[in-house]
Amino acid sequence: MEPVEVKTPAELPAELLATLATIADEINASLNLDEVLARIAAHVKELVDYEIFSVMLLDETTRQLYFRFAIGHRQEVVENWRIPVGEGVTGVAVATGQSVRVADVQKYPRYVNALDSVQSEMAVPLMLQGKAIGVMDIQSRQPDYFTRDQQNVLTLLASRIAGAVENARLFERTKLQAETLLILNEVGREASTLGDVESVLRRAAELVKRVIDYQIFSILLYDDVEHVFRHRVTVKFGQRIQEKHAVPAHEGIVGAAATLGRPVVVPDVRLDPRYLELNSETRSELAVPLLHKNRVIGVMDLESPQVNYFTADHVQALSILAAHLTVSIENARLYEQVARDEARMERDLAAAKRLQGALLPRVPGPEYGLDIMAHYISARELCGDLYDFLRYGPSELGIGLGDVSGKGSAAALYGATAVGILRSLGPQKLRPEHMLRSMNQFMVERRVEARFMTMIYATWSGKKRRLRLANAGQEQPILWQNGKCEKLNMVGFPLGLFEDVSYEEMALKLDPGDIVVFYSDGITDTQSSSGEFFGGQHLQEVICAHVDLSAAQLADKILASVDEFSGGAPLADDRTLLVLKAR
Numbered sequence: 258m259e260p261v262e263v264k265t266p267a268e269l270p271a272e273l274l275a276t277l278a279t280i281a282d283e284i285n286a287s288l289n290l291d292e293v294l295a296r297i298a299a300h301v302k303e304l305v306d307y308e309i310f311s312v313m314l315l316d317e318t319t320r321q322l323y324f325r326f327a328i329g330h331r332q333e334v335v336e337n338w339r340i341p342v343g344e345g346v347t348g349v350a351v352a353t354g355q356s357v358r359v360a361d362v363q364k365y366p367r368y369v370n371a372l373d374s375v376q377s378e379m380a381v382p383l384m385l386q387g388k389a390i391g392v393m394d395i396q397s398r399q400p401d402y403f404t405r406d407q408q409n410v411l412t413l414l415a416s417r418i419a420g421a422v423e424n425a426r427l428f429e430r431t432k433l434q435a436e437t438l439l440i441l442n443e444v445g446r447e448a449s450t451l452g453d454v455e456s457v458l459r460r461a462a463e464l465v466k467r468v469i470d471y472q473i474f475s476i477l478l479y480d481d482v483e484h485v486f487r488h489r490v491t492v493k494f495g496q497r498i499q500e501k502h503a504v505p506a507h508e509g510i511v512g513a514a515a516t517l518g519r520p521v522v523v524p525d526v527r528l529d530p531r532y533l534e535l536n537s538e539t540r541s542e543l544a545v546p547l548l549h550k551n552r553v554i555g556v557m558d559l560e561s562p563q564v565n566y567f568t569a570d571h572v573q574a575l576s577i578l579a580a581h582l583t584v585s586i587e588n589a590r591l592y593e594q595v596a597r598d599e600a601r602m603e604r605d606l607a608a609a610k611r612l613q614g615a616l617l618p619r620v621p622g623p624e625y626g627l628d629i630m631a632h633y634i635s636a637r638e639l640c641g642d643l644y645d646f647l648r649y650g651p652s653e654l655g656i657g658l659g660d661v662s663g664k665g666s667a668a669a670l671y672g673a674t675a676v677g678i679l680r681s682l683g684p685q686k687l688r689p690e691h692m693l694r695s696m697n698q699f700m701v702e703r704r705v706e707a708r709f710m711t712m713i714y715a716t717w718s719g720k721k722r723r724l725r726l727a728n729a730g731q732e733q734p735i736l737w738q739n740g741k742c743e744k745l746n747m748v749g750f751p752l753g754l755f756e757d758v759s760y761e762e763m764a765l766k767l768d769p770g771d772i773v774v775f776y777s778d779g780i781t782d783t784q785s786s787s788g789e790f791f792g793g794q795h796l797q798e799v800i801c802a803h804v805d806l807s808a809a810q811l812a813d814k815i816l817a818s819v820d821e822f823s824g825g826a827p828l829a830d831d832r833t834l835l836v837l838k839a840r
Contacts, residue, residue: 284418290425294326297418301395304414305407309372309396313340313347314426315389318569319524322347322392329396334371337540337564339524345369350380351389356412360401372396379403381411383419390423430570433468437574440464454478454589458490461582462497465557468574469567473536473560477504477511478586479553486511486556493536502535509533514544515553520572524565536560543567545575547583554583618646625654626719626840630808632816633833634779641668642777642833645676647683652719655683655692658775658835659712660731662751671708675700675752689714689727690762693752697729700753709753713775722767722839727760732781735797736765737772737804742797767839772811774800774837779830780815783823791822808836 280300287293294312301310309329313322321339324330343352345367350357358379362368368378375396382389393415397403458476465474473493477486480503488500504511513531514521523542526532532542539560547555557579559567620629631644641664647655657679661668678699682692692714700710711730717723726734730751733744749760767773776796783791799818803811812834819832 280414280417284421288425288428290325290422290429293418293421293425297393297422298326298328301393301411301414304410305395305403307395308398309375311335311394312383312391312422313394314391314422315342315351316565316568319565321565322351323565325391330371338371339565340369343367346378346380347392347394350382350392350394354382354384354387354389356381356408356415358403358405358408374398376400377402379408379411381408381415383415383422385419385423390419390426393418433570433574437468437577440467440578453593454489454586457582457585457589459497461557461578461585462490462492465559465575465578466492468578469559469571471559472562473539475500475558475560476547476555477558478555479506479515486515489555500535504533510542510544511556511558514546514556514558518546518548518551518553520545520576522567522572524567538562540564541566543571543575545572545579547579547586549583549587554586557582618644621646621648621654623840624719625652625717626722627654627717628808628838628840629656630812630836631834632812633831634816634828636779636828636831637665639666639669640831640833641665641672642779642831643672643676644775644833644835645679647680649683649686649716653686654717654719655686655714656717656775656835656837657692657712657714658731658777658833659710659752660777660779660831660833661710662708664831667708671705671710674703675710675712688762689716689725690760693727693729693749693760694758697750697752697758698756701756704753709751711751713747715773715775717837724765724767724773724837725762726765727762729760732776732778733793735774735776735793735800737774737800738765738768742801744793744797767837769839770804771839772800772804772808772836774815775835776815777831777833779828779832780819780834782830783819783832784826784829785822786824786826791819795822808838811838812836 284293284296284300287296297312298310301307311327311330312325314325315322319339320342322342323339324335327335340348342348346357346359346365349367356379359365360377362375362378376398377400378394378396380392380394383391383393393411395403461476462474465471475491476489478489480487483503484506485503486506487503491498491500506512507516510521510523510529510531521544523529523532526539526542539562541561541564543559545557546553547557557575561567620631621627633640633642633644641661642659644658649655659672659675661672661675675696678696682695687695693712713726713728713731713734715724715726726745726747727749728747729749733747736743736745745763747763750758781791781793781796796815799815800811803814806814815834816832
């Protein structure tokens with residue numbers, strides 16, 4: 258190696274200095290690194306008629322040089338070779354900060370042979386503020402090909418183009434960061450619209466491709482039960498594949514990233530004992546853990562057939578992306594869990610609704626001397642209203658209609674309990690006042706906070722044509738008799754609130770054609786679009802206008818009138834109706 262004797266600019270011809278200045282200006286005119294390096298190669302060719310040319314940049318993390326631009330080198334060398342600082346002609350130039358000219362590479366003790374036919378080499382470090390950012394390297398198949406003057410010229414040129422290379426590299430990095438931020442914004446925006454984990458992961462594979470031109474990409478999610486990482490998305494050389502292999506939680510590069518809780522970069526997997534060979538083409542790997550509240554929920558894993566493929570910029574971009582992706586995955590998981598829970602609840606409620614419908618009592622026949630029709634319509638899946646019939650004897654009947662406070666499944670369950678109590682008391686054939694008193698005692702003993710129910714209970718004797726009634730806070734029944742409709746003035750405390758409550762009883766004699774209507778407040782409290790209530794007066798008018806109808810027809814007419822009054826709006830409360838018409 259010739260000793261370095263670099264001339265100062267003052268010692269160079271003015272014409273050459275002007276040429277160097279022009280070259281520097283042209284190189285600095287672009288911020289595209291590929292374009293900058295291509296221009297450097299072209300201008301250096303004008304100054305030195307080289308055969309083999311390359312610009313290698315320094316990876317500060319690994320302290321290795323990698324090819325960023327090359328002419329005349331084998332593709333395998335360009336893609337896979339990394340030169341440690343201090344090794345080879347290029348490594349020494351970077352280590353010393355001085356250009357190195359070698360007349361015969363075979364005699365150079367640190368020579369790294371990338372091409373057998375090379376005999377001479379010259380490496381010029383790209384120095385910026387006293388620090389090497391890379392090296393410009395030219396080689397020849399002729400011995401002692403490069404001159405000291407060429408060394409001087411390229412050294413001066415290198416000092417001018419180092420800034421252009423660094424500016425272009427910074428621009429490239431900034432552009433990558435900007436693209437990453439845009440992608441992160443896209444991930445955040447799409448996370449609220451992608452409802453399932455699979456969609457989020459597939460989209461992540463597409464978005465990562467815009468940041469890193471990967472060859473193999475996988476997202477593995479942690480299985481808490483089996484304690485393994487399972488492939489959820491795998492893209493191999495542009496094709497999605499179904500990877501069934503599971504990675505044990507603490508094995509392989511994936512397991513290492515999960516255990517350490519930070520990204521793991523492996524420049525050459527063949528040299529790393531942790532590597533589990535799943536893809537024979539893989540040479541380098543980058544694994545980034547997906548952390549949620551200090552818990553690893555998965556790993557994003559990238560593989561390349563090139564040695565030393567992944568850079569510090571890749572690690573930074575993937576780490577940022579992983580943080581946002583983790584939130585998206587957890588949100589999607591939560592959404593899926595909620596969807597599963599909702600589906601299960603819907604199935605359970607549908608089954609409960611079918612069961613509740615199946616348990617509705619059969620309407621008694623004409624043998625009791627009454628034409629009876631019962632209807633109920635639930636505002637939700639389950640109804641909090643109830644009605645029941647207790648057969649006291651061949652011509653005697655107990656009739657009840659109740660309304661539980663609240664709506665939905667809790668009200669339905671409370672109502673079912675009330676029905677159970679009612680039927681358990683049925684064999685005693687209690688009169689209405691005694692039935693309500695006994696039910697109240699049972700329900701007070703089993704008091705449920707903020708729960709109570711209203712109920713009207715009646716007994717009918719077909720032989721005596723007598724209807725006895727008692728009311729526990731339920732809507733006052735309507736009687737049509739002797740050509741007029743009126744509410745029966747009956748009041749009383751709801752069941753399940755107070756102990757030792759007594760109820761008053763009323764007795765009526767029903768002649769053929771007389772009508773009694775029991776109903777829940779879901780009918781009278783129905784509102785029109787203007788906010789007007791259907792009310793008891795409107796209900797009486799409907800009954801009076803259709804007294805000639807059968808119990809079933811009258812019940813249908815009442816419900817149709819209520820629905821028409823509301824304009825077909827969704828039910829705000831359960832609607833339950835019992836129509837009794839004396840035969």
